[in-house]
Amino acid sequence: MRRTLAVSRRILSQFAHDKRTLALLFVAPIVVLWLLSVLLGTDAYGPRLATVSLPADFQTALEQQDARVSDVSEQEAEDLLRNNEVAAVLRMADDSTLEVWAEGSDSTKTQAAVAVVSAALNDLQKDASERMEADIADKKAEIEQAQEDAKAAQEEMKASIEQIMLALPDAAKASLPSSLQDALDASSDGALSVDDLSIDPASYLPVQDVEVEYFHGNEDWKMFDFYGPVFIAIFLFAFTFITSGMSLVNERSAGTMTRFLATPIKPAEILGGYAIGFGTLSLVQTAVILVVALGFIGFPNEGNLALVVFAAVSMAIASVTLGLLVSGLASTAFQVIQLMLLFVVPQILLSGLFDLSGAPGWLQALGQCFPVTYGVDALRAVMLRGAGLADVGFDLAMVWGFIVLFFVLAALGFRKKHAKPMRG
Structure with a gap:
C-alpha cells in the first residue's frame, strides 16, 4: 500500500509542476461545456x-x-x-x-x-x-x-x-x-x-x-445526407490533427528533432517536409473516406468529384499545419490531446454540426474564424448543391489562407523554441 501511495504522489507531483497540463485539464472541458450550453440553449429553429x-x-x-x-x-x-x-x-x-x-x-x-x-x-x-x-x-x-x-x-x-x-x-x-x-x-x-x-x-x-x-435534392434526401459533408470534414480534420500533432512531439521526445537541428536543415524545411509527408498521407486517407462515403454509405454528390477531393484534401492539409502548430506548443502527447479540446472541438461544434441561425451574433461570428467552417461550407455546396469552383472559391481560399497562417506560426514557434540556450 505504501508503494502504491508513493506512485500516486509522484504522479500528482508531476502534475503540480506541469502548470500547462494542469490548466488545460480544467480549462478545456469548461470551454467545451460552455459552448455546448450556448448552442443547445438557443431558440428552436424558425425557417x-x-x-x-x-x-x-x-x-x-x-x-x-x-x-x-x-x-x-x-x-x-x-x-x-x-x-x-x-x-x-x-x-x-x-x-x-x-x-x-x-x-x-x-x-x-x-x-x-x-x-x-x-x-x-x-x-x-x-x-x-x-x-x-x-x-x-x-x-x-x-x-x-x-x-x-x-x-x-x-x-x-x-x-x-x-x-x-x-x-x-x-x-x-x-x-x-x-x-x-x-x-x-x-x-x-x-x-x-x-x-x-x-x-x-x-x-x-x-x-x-x-x-x-x-431546387436541390429531392424528397428522398434525409437529414443524414445533409450532415454527410460535415462528417467527412470533421473526421479528416480531427484524425489528421491527432496524427500530425503526436508525431512531432514523439520526434522531439525521441531526440530525432535534436539531431535534425544539428544538420544544416532549417526549421521551415523540417516543417515543410512534415507537411508534405502528412499531406500525401491525407490524400490517401481522403480517397479512402470518399470511396466509402460515396460508394458504400451512399452520401449524395451533385457536384464535380475532383472538386470534392480538392476541398477534402485542403481540409486535411489545414489540419496538418494546425497539428504542427499545436505540437510546438505541447511538451507531451497528453498535452496534444488537451489542446485538441481547445483548438479542434470548438471548430467542430461551430462548423455546421449545429444550426447557428438562432444563436447569438457573436457566436455566429466566432464560427467564421475557423477553417473547418469554410471547409464544411465548400463540401456542402459542391456535394449537395452542385456548386462549381467559382461558387466555392472564397471558402477554399480561406482554408488555404489558414494553411499558410498555421504554417508560418508553426515555423516561428519552432524557431523560437529551439533557439533558446540549453540550461546547465
Missing part, C-alpha cells in the same frame, strides 16, 4: 421563407407563425434560394394551388418550412370556416326576416282586400274570379327559402392545394 404575391389572408397567416417571412419579387426569391438564404419560396402555381419551392439540401429545414405552411393553412381554414358560418347565419337571418316581412305584407294586403270585398254588393262579389280567393288563402312561407342560399367555399379559402418542388 426563413420568401413569398411571392401570395393572397393577403394567407400572407397574414404565415407571418403569425414561428418563421421569418419576407415578401419579395420572383427574381429576388430565386436569388435567395440559389444562395441558400431561405429554406423555401412560396408562390401561387395557379388561382388555388400553392407551390412550395424548397431549397432542398437540408431536409430538416424543408420539413420545418412545410410544417409552417401547414400550420398557416390550418389557421386560414379555421378562420375561413368561422367566417363562412357567420355569413351563413347572417344570410339565414336575412332570409327569415324577408319571409316575415313578406308574410306581414301579405296579411296586410289580405285584410285590405277583405275590407273592400265587404263593401261590394253581393252581385259584384259573385262576379269576382276564384283565383282571387285562392290568392287570399295562400301562405307566404314558400316565398323565400334557405335553399336559395348560395355560398362558394373557394371564395373563403384561397389556397386549396399544395405542391412541393425542390
Whole structure:
C-alpha cells in the first residue's frame, strides 16, 4: 500500500509542476461545456421563407407563425434560394394551388418550412370556416326576416282586400274570379327559402392545394445526407490533427528533432517536409473516406468529384499545419490531446454540426474564424448543391489562407523554441 501511495504522489507531483497540463485539464472541458450550453440553449429553429404575391389572408397567416417571412419579387426569391438564404419560396402555381419551392439540401429545414405552411393553412381554414358560418347565419337571418316581412305584407294586403270585398254588393262579389280567393288563402312561407342560399367555399379559402418542388435534392434526401459533408470534414480534420500533432512531439521526445537541428536543415524545411509527408498521407486517407462515403454509405454528390477531393484534401492539409502548430506548443502527447479540446472541438461544434441561425451574433461570428467552417461550407455546396469552383472559391481560399497562417506560426514557434540556450 505504501508503494502504491508513493506512485500516486509522484504522479500528482508531476502534475503540480506541469502548470500547462494542469490548466488545460480544467480549462478545456469548461470551454467545451460552455459552448455546448450556448448552442443547445438557443431558440428552436424558425425557417426563413420568401413569398411571392401570395393572397393577403394567407400572407397574414404565415407571418403569425414561428418563421421569418419576407415578401419579395420572383427574381429576388430565386436569388435567395440559389444562395441558400431561405429554406423555401412560396408562390401561387395557379388561382388555388400553392407551390412550395424548397431549397432542398437540408431536409430538416424543408420539413420545418412545410410544417409552417401547414400550420398557416390550418389557421386560414379555421378562420375561413368561422367566417363562412357567420355569413351563413347572417344570410339565414336575412332570409327569415324577408319571409316575415313578406308574410306581414301579405296579411296586410289580405285584410285590405277583405275590407273592400265587404263593401261590394253581393252581385259584384259573385262576379269576382276564384283565383282571387285562392290568392287570399295562400301562405307566404314558400316565398323565400334557405335553399336559395348560395355560398362558394373557394371564395373563403384561397389556397386549396399544395405542391412541393425542390431546387436541390429531392424528397428522398434525409437529414443524414445533409450532415454527410460535415462528417467527412470533421473526421479528416480531427484524425489528421491527432496524427500530425503526436508525431512531432514523439520526434522531439525521441531526440530525432535534436539531431535534425544539428544538420544544416532549417526549421521551415523540417516543417515543410512534415507537411508534405502528412499531406500525401491525407490524400490517401481522403480517397479512402470518399470511396466509402460515396460508394458504400451512399452520401449524395451533385457536384464535380475532383472538386470534392480538392476541398477534402485542403481540409486535411489545414489540419496538418494546425497539428504542427499545436505540437510546438505541447511538451507531451497528453498535452496534444488537451489542446485538441481547445483548438479542434470548438471548430467542430461551430462548423455546421449545429444550426447557428438562432444563436447569438457573436457566436455566429466566432464560427467564421475557423477553417473547418469554410471547409464544411465548400463540401456542402459542391456535394449537395452542385456548386462549381467559382461558387466555392472564397471558402477554399480561406482554408488555404489558414494553411499558410498555421504554417508560418508553426515555423516561428519552432524557431523560437529551439533557439533558446540549453540550461546547465
